[in-house]
Amino acid sequence: DQQVKQNSPSLSVQEGRISILNCDYTNSMFDYFLWYKKYPAEGPTFLISISSIKDKNEDGRFTVFLNKSAKHLSLHIVPSQPGDSAVYFCATTGGSSGSARQLTFGSGTQLTVLP
Amino acid sequence: GAGVSQTPSNKVTEKGKYVELRCDPISGHTALYWYRQSLGQGPEFLIYFQGTGAADDSGLPNDRFFAVRPEGSVSTLKIQRTERGDSAVYLCASSSSGTFTDTQYFGPGTRLTVL
Numbered sequence A: 001d002q003q004v005k006q007n008s009p010s011l012s013v014q015e016g017r018i019s020i021l022n023c024d025y026t027n028s029m030f031d032y033f034l035w036y037k038k039y040p041a042e043g044p045t046f047l048i049s050i051s052s053i054k055d056k057n058e059d060g061r062f063t064v065f066l067n068k069s070a071k072h073l074s075l076h077i078v079p080s081q082p083g084d085s086a087v088y089f090c091a092t093t094g095g096s097s098g099s100a101r102q103l104t105f106g107s108g109t110q111l112t113v114l115p
Numbered sequence B: 001g002a003g004v005s006q007t008p009s010n011k012v013t014e015k016g017k018y019v020e021l022r023c024d025p026i027s028g029h030t031a032l033y034w035y036r037q038s039l040g041q042g043p044e045f046l047i048y049f050q051g052t053g054a055a056d057d058s059g060l061p062n063d064r065f066f067a068v069r070p071e072g073s074v075s076t077l078k079i080q081r082t083e084r085g086d087s088a089v090y091l092c093a094s095s096s097s098g099t100f101t102d103t104q105y106f107g108p109g110t111r112l113t114v115l
Helices: none
Strands: A010-014 A021-027 A030-039 A044-051 A056-059 A062-067 A072-077 A086-093 A109-114 B006-007 B010-013 B019-024 B032-036 B044-050 B053-058 B065-068 B075-079 B088-095 B112-113
Touching: A010 A062, A021 A030, A021 A109, A030 A062, A044 A056, A044 A062, A044 A072, A044 B010, A056 B075, A062 B112, A072 A086, A086 B006, B019 B088, B032 B075, B044 B065, B044 B075, B075 B088
Parallel strands: A010 A109, B010 B112
Antiparallel strands: A021 A072, A030 A044, A030 A086, A056 A062, A062 A072, A086 A109, B006 B019, B019 B075, B032 B044, B032 B088, B044 B053, B065 B075, B088 B112
16 A cells, blocks of 8 residues: 555646645654656655654755645745756655654656746 | 766676666765665665764665675775666766765766666
């Protein structure tokens, strides 16, 4: 069973507009959440993270929102740029289990920003 | 500085053969992770090293998979009797100390194709 779900495999947005990528998780023990960006033929690159004690974290054009009661997080990119076109993965880690350090990834959302 | 490097970038082998995949982590990083990414999926955890020891190998799919990190830096993932289902991109990541909030930096991956 998937513990982290990204239900939208793709998203297209016009340059300058907001991109909103969504992610749901099932395990309430997760307490650290991340977004990674991946270009073709490269490894995932860390983008932004948020701890479960917060509900928002902002870094430049990127903001991550966490709704713990809904087990939902989202990534907002404003304004979107063509260079943002990539696959975005949400990931979780932490918790009290022995596997706290491994990242559990969603299946990714391909973002295309149209010029 | 140099990032995580992985060799080879591509490996094509025949069913039943043995393969070794190499990972050079960022210098000084004590934690090293292996993940596997199948087409259309997010990376899936395989094994985590803290120093020379495998701290968590719960993601290895079966006993055909084995990984070592004898000197606490370079790691080798070994797959015996390869099967077509082993075809995937194998990603390596490293982090400075292995706490769950440490950023994991990924290499570009090795694309393994089993014919």
